[in-house]
Amino acid sequence: MAKERLVGNMLIAQSGGPTVVINQSLVGAVLEAKKHKEIKKIYGSLHGLKGILGENLCDLTKETQQNLELVAQTPSSALGSVRKKPMPEDCRKVFAVLKKYNIRYFFYIGGNDSAETTHIINEAALQGGYQMKCFHICKTIDNDLKENDHTPGFGSAGKFVAQAFMGDNLDNRSLPGVKINVIMGRHAGFLTAAAALARVFPNDGPHLIYLPERPFSLEKFVADVKAVNDKLGRCVIAVSEGIADENGEAIAAKFIKEVDSHGNIQLSGSGALGDLLAKEIKEKAQISRVRADTFGYLQRSFCGVVSAVDAKEARLAGATAVKFACGGQFNNGSTAIKRAPGKTYKTWIERTELRNVAKETRHMPDEFINAEGNDVTAAFVKYAAPIVGPLPKVGRLKAAPVAKK
Amino acid sequence: MAKERLVGNMLIAQSGGPTVVINQSLVGAVLEAKKHKEIKKIYGSLHGLKGILGENLCDLTKETQQNLELVAQTPSSALGSVRKKPMPEDCRKVFAVLKKYNIRYFFYIGGNDSAETTHIINEAALQGGYQMKCFHICKTIDNDLKENDHTPGFGSAGKFVAQAFMGDNLDNRSLPGVKINVIMGRHAGFLTAAAALARVFPNDGPHLIYLPERPFSLEKFVADVKAVNDKLGRCVIAVSEGIADENGEAIAAKFIKEVDSHGNIQLSGSGALGDLLAKEIKEKAQISRVRADTFGYLQRSFCGVVSAVDAKEARLAGATAVKFACGGQFNNGSTAIKRAPGKTYKTWIERTELRNVAKETRHMPDEFINAEGNDVTAAFVKYAAPIVGPLPKVGRLKAAPVAKK
Numbered sequence: 055m056a057k058e059r060l061v062g063n064m065l066i067a068q069s070g071g072p073t074v075v076i077n078q079s080l081v082g083a084v085l086e087a088k089k090h091k092e093i094k095k096i097y098g099s100l101h102g103l104k105g106i107l108g109e110n111l112c113d114l115t116k117e118t119q120q121n122l123e124l125v126a127q128t129p130s131s132a133l134g135s136v137r138k139k140p141m142p143e144d145c146r147k148v149f150a151v152l153k154k155y156n157i158r159y160f161f162y163i164g165g166n167d168s169a170e171t172t173h174i175i176n177e178a179a180l181q182g183g184y185q186m187k188c189f190h191i192c193k194t195i196d197n198d199l200k201e202n203d204h205t206p207g208f209g210s211a212g213k214f215v216a217q218a219f220m221g222d223n224l225d226n227r228s229l230p231g232v233k234i235n236v237i238m239g240r241h242a243g244f245l246t247a248a249a250a251l252a253r254v255f256p257n258d259g260p261h262l263i264y265l266p267e268r269p270f271s272l273e274k275f276v277a278d279v280k281a282v283n284d285k286l287g288r289c290v291i292a293v294s295e296g297i298a299d300e301n302g303e304a305i306a307a308k309f310i311k312e313v314d315s316h317g318n319i320q321l322s323g324s325g326a327l328g329d330l331l332a333k334e335i336k337e338k339a340q341i342s343r344v345r346a347d348t349f350g351y352l353q354r355s356f357c358g359v360v361s362a363v364d365a366k367e368a369r370l371a372g373a374t375a376v377k378f379a380c381g382g383q384f385n386n387g388s389t390a391i392k393r394a395p396g397k398t399y400k401t402w403i404e405r406t407e408l409r410n411v412a413k414e415t416r417h418m419p420d421e422f423i424n425a426e427g428n429d430v431t432a433a434f435v436k437y438a439a440p441i442v443g444p445l446p447k448v449g450r451l452k453a454a455p456v457a458k459k
Numbered sequence: 460m461a462k463e464r465l466v467g468n469m470l471i472a473q474s475g476g477p478t479v480v481i482n483q484s485l486v487g488a489v490l491e492a493k494k495h496k497e498i499k500k501i502y503g504s505l506h507g508l509k510g511i512l513g514e515n516l517c518d519l520t521k522e523t524q525q526n527l528e529l530v531a532q533t534p535s536s537a538l539g540s541v542r543k544k545p546m547p548e549d550c551r552k553v554f555a556v557l558k559k560y561n562i563r564y565f566f567y568i569g570g571n572d573s574a575e576t577t578h579i580i581n582e583a584a585l586q587g588g589y590q591m592k593c594f595h596i597c598k599t600i601d602n603d604l605k606e607n608d609h610t611p612g613f614g615s616a617g618k619f620v621a622q623a624f625m626g627d628n629l630d631n632r633s634l635p636g637v638k639i640n641v642i643m644g645r646h647a648g649f650l651t652a653a654a655a656l657a658r659v660f661p662n663d664g665p666h667l668i669y670l671p672e673r674p675f676s677l678e679k680f681v682a683d684v685k686a687v688n689d690k691l692g693r694c695v696i697a698v699s700e701g702i703a704d705e706n707g708e709a710i711a712a713k714f715i716k717e718v719d720s721h722g723n724i725q726l727s728g729s730g731a732l733g734d735l736l737a738k739e740i741k742e743k744a745q746i747s748r749v750r751a752d753t754f755g756y757l758q759r760s761f762c763g764v765v766s767a768v769d770a771k772e773a774r775l776a777g778a779t780a781v782k783f784a785c786g787g788q789f790n791n792g793s794t795a796i797k798r799a800p801g802k803t804y805k806t807w808i809e810r811t812e813l814r815n816v817a818k819e820t821r822h823m824p825d826e827f828i829n830a831e832g833n834d835v836t837a838a839f840v841k842y843a844a845p846i847v848g849p850l851p852k853v854g855r856l857k858a859a860p861v862a863k864k
Contacts, residue, residue, distance in 0.1 A: 072633045074626070097861060112858035124854030130629035132856045137634070154864050221479070221760035224535035228477045229542070233756070324737065325730015325753055332729070348730055350752035351638070355626035358764065358851040446763040449529030451537045453517035456502060459559050 062158025073207030082372025209364030212248030219252030231343030259290025268427035467563025478612030487777030614769030617653030624657030636748030664695025671701035673832035
């Protein structure tokens with residue numbers, strides 16, 4: 055007996071901070087949808103929720119396979135993104151638009167805010183007695199979604215961070231000094247931790263890693279840096295932009311307050327935290343050559359550095375969400391990447407409840423952070439290495455010393 | 460009749476800011492030197508001039524070919540670098556060390572400061588009546604060496620900058636706003652200009668490019684950004700860290716002075732210039748979403764983004780310097796990359812006088828800069844594209860609009 059199918063149009067949108075593989079999920083969903091007869095038109099909303107509210111939709115059925123494949127390998131949300139949580143009045147309007155265009159399949163690609171949005175829209179449809187499949191497709195470079203072993207976008211951003219630290223460590227070895235690099239991730243330290251993958255030879259940097267999961271003390275930081283610098287004559291440091299003191303107050307915010315009365319330097323998309331940590335080291339540790347870089351938007355958008363595993367999983371997340379929606383077993387949910395225990399890297403996509411992903415942020419588990427709270431463990435490296443994938447090979451000269459005459 | 464050969468040891472060193480292909484030049488020189496019987500030991504000096512002064516040398520004859528090839532593809536000076544101009548007393552000491560180790564072949568890889576150092580050491584040898592072949596091997600991401608069409612290191616740094624802008628433009632298109640990116644290059648704008656290679660589709664950023672070769676006016680800057688933002692709803696800007704006002708005073712320095720009384724924020728290795736330009740746009744152009752990133756050391760060290768042409772030419776520059784030294788025609792000089800006019804990209808290495816490279820900085824020629832002084836010309840793109848090499852392919856959705864209901 056054939057099961058009853060929900061027939062109608064599909065709408066897909068992208069939300070939150072872009073990643074370099076977010077279009078793999080888009081294209082994965084679109085190509086899968088084309089295989090299902092119950093899905094008629096495939097609409098894309100421009101700039102997420104904003105496009106739905108303004109009825110700025112495009113017809114993805116008209117895209118060629120060749121162009122979709124090119125878009126899939128292009129960084130940053132091809133449909134445009136948005137940072138908007140729906141207000142109650144927005145929900146009513148979104149729901150009205152979805153009904154008007156006979157949307158029966160709704161997909162929203164994003165992080166936990168986007169999962170929350172999907173959840174709200176799903177609740178509105180249920181309350182309105184409107185039959186609609188409603189799925190969130192996971193993504194975030196922060197890797198902080200509950201229920202997921204890891205999230206699409208993290209592998210490629212981690213690869214960028216690792217390759218950046220590989221080069222920066224070599225630069226610092228060549229011209230020694232203290233180098234601070236500020237990495238994205240407000241509440242979870244996974245991306246900052248990925249800097250550890252850069253280590254190849256003994257004494258390679260990053261020599262210290264500071265995560266938002268552990269309280270940050272400026273005194274301890276200065277002492278740590280001084281100790282490494284005394285030993286190696288140099289020090290490369292990875293700092294999460296989200297580091298906070300023991301009361302949970304962000305260090306960046308504390309600094310900003312100080313700077314604010316003078317010049318109102320802003321928190322994100324700026325080099326303020328790195329610059330001010332560098333100043334602290336110069337003054338308190340009495341080290342002259344101290345530099346700071348803030349990797350900024352390069353981490354989530356840099357063109358040409360992609361983890362193949364990440365791209366593949368992002369594509370699969372998109373396709374699987376459509377399979378779930380068309381499969382008849384679930385009316386809503388979120389895609390979650392699961393991973394088999396053991397040595398061999400094996401992952402698959404499961405469906406989880408929207409509210410499971412929407413609610414909280416996932417943090418670095420304790421076993422990934424060292425006791426001192428200034429580095430990661432071997433367990434983290436084992437976890438992250440296959441997601442980031444192979445890194446470029448680098449060498450050192452043997453540099454056999456010549457006896458002084 | 461066999462020509463008389465100067466027999467003795469060789470010393471090679473690296474100096475100044477590292478590049479991702481500087482080890483290609485090192486390895487090119489070492490492998491070529493191994494072919495010449497008149498060169499006995501091949502020494503490397505650790506950290507340039509500092510290694511010579513402290514007699515911290517290593518024996519490069521003991522490196523395996525396999526390890527040398529791995530080092531060649533590794534970013535940043537494998538011998539270590541230094542930022543040191545020799546004082547008169549240093550020269551005497553350097554000269555004494557070179558004599559003590561019977562160095563008859565001296566090679567120094569670096570920019571114009573390093574060419575100056577090589578020139579001074581050569582003069583000291585001549586005055587001391589000490590026979591020594593003395594060659595400078597060109598490198599600098601700034602691309603500002605006289606006599607060179609371009610320099611090793613520029614192509615790969617340009618590729619990094621172009622790929623960064625490709626991604627950043629897509630990110631900005633996805634989440635619109637004003638985005639300022641600060642690029643290295645104190646006196647020459649070539650690297651900042653390389654951002655133009657990121658443009659693929661109409662209205663792609665960078666929309667504005669500011670170079671040190673043209674006086675920078677804050678008023679004009681704000682007006683330019685406002686005009687682009689009014690037209691496109693977004694604006695991506697490439698700014699050289701070396702932009703200066705009509706009196707030649709660096710904008711960064713002007714800003715720093717203001718900040719100095721409060722907090723002594725430093726000029727290089729910091730995000731200060733970008734942050735302060737962003738503040739200016741927010742306040743004067745009344746645009747709310749303004750972000751700034753400073754690409755920093757990533758530009759010269761990022762691991763895994765290499766221009767194949769750049770790597771090949773860097774290798775050739777090293778090998779050719781040794782050929783010049785062993786060829787009998789020249790006792791000293793600098794390697795300069797020359798390029799055939801016309802459509803086909805063809806380059807070769809010529810020998811030029813040390814003083815020709817040591818003296819001045821090469822700037823962007825007028826035909827590479829637009830009349831308004833806020834962009835580059837098609838002639839620049841034609842010049843730089845083959846040096847940077849092919850870039851990743853990106854796509855846009857056709858995004859056929861759906862009629863509003």
